Amino acid sequence: QVQLVESGGGLVQAGGSLRLSCVASKNIVSINSMGWYRQAPGKQRELVATITTDGSTDYADSVKDRFIISRDNAKNTVYLQMNSLKPEDTAVYYCKVEWPPRLRAIGDFWGQGTQVTVSS
Secondary structure (H helix, E strand, C coil): CCCEEEECCEEEECCCCEEEEEEECCCHHHHCEEEEEEECCCCCCEEEEEECCCCCEEECCCCCCCEEEEEEHHHCEEEEEECCCCHHHCEEEEEEEECCHHHHHHCCCCCCCEEEEEEC
């Protein structure tokens, strides 16, 4: 069973920062790649950032040089540090396990998400 709980969202002004947290069940974070996604009203959910088990990271072009994804295996938690926030970053943010090909039949698991609102 996979459980994911996102937190840390809020209302900030443009240029501000937030740090999102995702606490996962068991040792999910330590043995799997993890991703952060976001979904704005009326839009498809989009990939924001990923981190592999060896620490490699990747980011959507829209957030490169502003967001940082990291993990704390001891806390079974993945973070998304968001800096220089823009109104277009407004969305509900979710984390997800990025299963390797052999495990993709498990399917996707999503938490409740955490709302990030950036005012202009």
